[in-house]
Amino acid sequence: MAAPRQRLLYLQARTPSVMSNIIGLTLIEPVAGFAPEIRAESAPDWPYETVHDAVVDGWQIVQFPHLQAPFDDRELDVIGYEFILQKMEVIADE
Amino acid sequence: MSEHLLSDAEVARFLVTDYHIIEPELPAGLNESIAAQLDALDYNPGDAITEAVPELWQVLDHPAVTGALVSLLGPGYEVQSHRHWHCKQPNSPHMNWHQDGLNNRDVLLNRFLGLYYPTDVTPDMGPTIIVPGTQFRNAPTDRMATYTNIRGQVPLVVKAGTVAFTHYDLWHGTAANRSPHKRHMIKFLFRRTQDNTAPTWNHDPEAANKPADWNERDQAEDVTNILNFTNPLGVSQSDHYKERAIRRQNWNYLMGLSA
Numbered sequence: 001m002a003a004p005r006q007r008l009l010y011l012q013a014r015t016p017s018v019m020s021n022i023i024g025l026t027l028i029e030p031v032a033g034f035a036p037e038i039r040a041e042s043a044p045d046w047p048y049e050t051v052h053d054a055v056v057d058g059w060q061i062v063q064f065p066h067l068q069a070p071f072d073d074r075e076l077d078v079i080g081y082e083f084i085l086q087k088m089e090v091i092a093d094e
Numbered sequence: 095m096s097e098h099l100l101s102d103a104e105v106a107r108f109l110v111t112d113y114h115i116i117e118p119e120l121p122a123g124l125n126e127s128i129a130a131q132l133d134a135l136d137y138n139p140g141d142a143i144t145e146a147v148p149e150l151w152q153v154l155d156h157p158a159v160t161g162a163l164v165s166l167l168g169p170g171y172e173v174q175s176h177r178h179w180h181c182k183q184p185n186s187p188h189m190n191w192h193q194d195g196l197n198n199r200d201v202l203l204n205r206f207l208g209l210y211y212p213t214d215v216t217p218d219m220g221p222t223i224i225v226p227g228t229q230f231r232n233a234p235t236d237r238m239a240t241y242t243n244i245r246g247q248v249p250l251v252v253k254a255g256t257v258a259f260t261h262y263d264l265w266h267g268t269a270a271n272r273s274p275h276k277r278h279m280i281k282f283l284f285r286r287t288q289d290n291t292a293p294t295w296n297h298d299p300e301a302a303n304k305p306a307d308w309n310e311r312d313q314a315e316d317v318t319n320i321l322n323f324t325n326p327l328g329v330s331q332s333d334h335y336k337e338r339a340i341r342r343q344n345w346n347y348l349m350g351l352s353a
Contacts, residue, residue, distance in 0.1 A: 010240045012241065012244075014328060014329065015330050021328060022245070024241045024242070025242065026241065026242040027242075035187070037188050037269075038188045038223055038247075038267050038269055039269055040217035040218075040223065040251060041217075041243070041249065042249065046245075075232055076230050076231045076232065076333055077231055078233045079225075079231070079233075079244065079327060079329065082240065
């Protein structure tokens with residue numbers, strides 16, 4: 001039987017809470033030649049609204065966003081708080 | 095000129111989203127002529143694109159274009175010497191999110207881009223995609239590499255002749271071009287040369303000083319409520335409050351008040 005491979009899901013959530021809404025989503029499939037793509041749409045059709053939705057669907061969080069509050073509370077930097085999740089699955093190559 | 099100046103609400107909206115789209119009524123055949131010349135170009139002339147295609151000046155000189163520029167940068171605005179022809183070739187992949195240049199964003203409105211599209215741009219032609227409200231973020235381009243689609247992103251699927259003004263620091267990328275057509279865009283850069291001492295758009299003091307409307311919020315279409323309530327990406331309360339402060343700083347600057 002083939003070994004499981006790591007599927008990755010980057011979710012940028014509104015806050016560090018897993019219950020907050022997702023602003024950004026990137027799915028990385030462990031398949032040769034795979035590349036995520038920015039699409040010409042404003043409201044992407046995503047399978048999850050929150051990080052919690054993804055956890056319920058079997059994704060495991062492998063990196064939580066840093067929770068330390070920014071020292072300077074006037075500056076803006078990246079959008080949202082990034083969670084990285086994985087699913088280990090056997091992938092059938094085409 | 096005044097009929098082409100922006101309203102208070104349009105200026106406020108620009109400070110919030112940092113893009114403004116116009117469709118100037120250009121002379122018949124101008125877009126087609128420019129597109130044909132670009133299609134035939136076999137090299138990229140860089141800043142000399144306006145020498146290769148001099149008709150581009152007719153776009154920059156259109157009253158709707160100059161009206162928007164005067165409104166946002168004042169009557170002494172400068173068309174900078176840097177400009178660039180972006181030709182998105184058929185069967186070319188998407189381009190990741192980035193800011194042009196280094197991560198040194200300016201909280202005041204002193205320069206921005208004008209993107210002119212001489213042909214219709216359909217979703218399959220690799221449109222420019224922008225992320226409204228990201229212009230104030232101190233985010234190096236490398237740090238954007240784990241973002242793909244962002245809820246609230248705006249693909250510039252536009253009609254021939256459209257000019258999109260976008261803040262220089264706005265996050266942007268492109269979709270893939272899967273069409274058989276070249277997707278042309280000419281990028282111009284504009285800069286303020288003097289601080290405002292008064293508004294340079296169609297300003298109505300009464301309309302610009304309405305109280306907060308907790309029912310209509312950002313739909314109230316007046317300066318106070320647009321600046322206070324608009325949250326195009328649905329970011330957190332902390333970020334939203336920071337955005338509000340920078341927007342108000344910008345507004346006061348454009349009004350000629352102490353920024």
